[in-house]
Amino acid sequence: MATEFTGGGDPRRSIELLWGVSGPGRRGPKPSRSAEEVIHAAIALADAEGLPAVSMRRVAEAVGLSPMSLYTYVPSKAELIDLMLDRVWAEIEELDPAVGGWRPRLEFLARQRWALGERHPWMLQVATHRPPLGPNVLAKIDSAFRAVDGVGLTEVEMDLMVSLISDYVRGAVRAAVEAREIEQQTGITDQQWRSNNKEYLEGLVDPERYPTLVRVGAACVAAYADGIDHAKKFEFGLQRVLDGVEAFITGVAARRAAEHSGAA
Template sequence: MTTEYSGTGDPRRSLELLWGAQERRPRRGPRPRLTVEGIAAAAIRLADAEGLEALSMRRIADELGVSTMAIYTYVPGKAELIDVMLDRVHGELTPPDGVPGGWRARLEHVARERWALYHRHPWMLQVSTGRPPLGPNLLDAYEAELRAVDGLGLSDVEMDSVISLVTGFAQSAARTSVEVAQAERRTGMTDEQWWQATAPVLQKHADFRRYPLADRVGTSAAREYGGAVGPEHAFEFGLRRVLDGVEVLIRSRVGGG
């Protein structure tokens, strides 16, 4: 699977694209046929359908019915385009403001929004974002997520850490879920079918007297999940435990501990 890295293009050009500086500049002549937004939308559709490995300026140009050089007139390269794509899909996130139930319900909303976003756009999981694209949609999302834990007695660093913990958990859980779905599509075999084919052979060759706990627990889990892993169960279970941990932190601050 292809791995890309955000923030690896020209920082100035990326920021200009993210904030629409290029399209605000005065132009002479007829109205341009293409826009950065249109190019990014086409790239997102292509990546949604085929993954980042299919993404190229030529493919995008074909989708839009223009020459490859026409794309480069608006976007200098794939690295800058990926920054724009990431920012634009972050605009799909619904802010947690107004979610009833206090901070815990708001953070749960944040996690579920992220989980759903990664499933709509699985290619996001192929992009390492150690250098995040600092565009308007990503910053809007970060600002809204921070409001979910504002005024709870946490320090600024703790607020950032809580949001990173929740969104990072959602990303990790979604990765497993997406990979399970992709494995099913590529093999034509469901996880349950794979397990039914694997279990008898494993029982024949492995001496499970050496692994009494693995045998007991693994069998119970496989029966529950219908396969080796249960992505939805892992997300629900893990989210509750993450929020439990955040609650301990908040109570320690409120109680002065």
């Protein structure tokens, strides 16, 4: 469950900070730090300790300011979270115009989102239903729309496809991050956990009652003897999602061709 959400700050100040637009003139001494320093300090803190560690006091300490002084740069944590998200989205590489076909384009963008989530797992603690309306976030959304533009989808269908890929990636990253966190917090691996429970389940799990579970479970235990490869699981799932997208695009094209033929 997300612990924070974007779009919750003052709209005017958020837009000014995201786009580097100067607000009304403010009296007082010249700032000793830049907004970028504050944002990068907050991101570094979140990367190291998680989003709950990002407080105005901790960020102020990281840049050598008093908590009250920090408010002259960012009015609250709500605006700061918007700024943090927009900055890390800048790490997503731009789609090469030379990459042809919707599938390679979506693969590239999905892998970029996966890598971003792996670098900054605290992003999973932020609900982005109302995304930061900053230049980096909007540029990446535009790039995603361009990946499926011109394939015969309506604008609403394009939006649904981009959301589908985004939701899949977020879920895959969450599964990988949670698996690592469980191991870190418990101090035991998945293999050790299975071994610890096996002796207590002996005689309780009847193969005749759970035949498919026992068969699949045994195969998976053997396959994952060295641990689950979450990157491999992500790639498998991504290809299956894209297979579904391909079937949808093909179906849309066939349906519209039939409608056109019938109208002729």
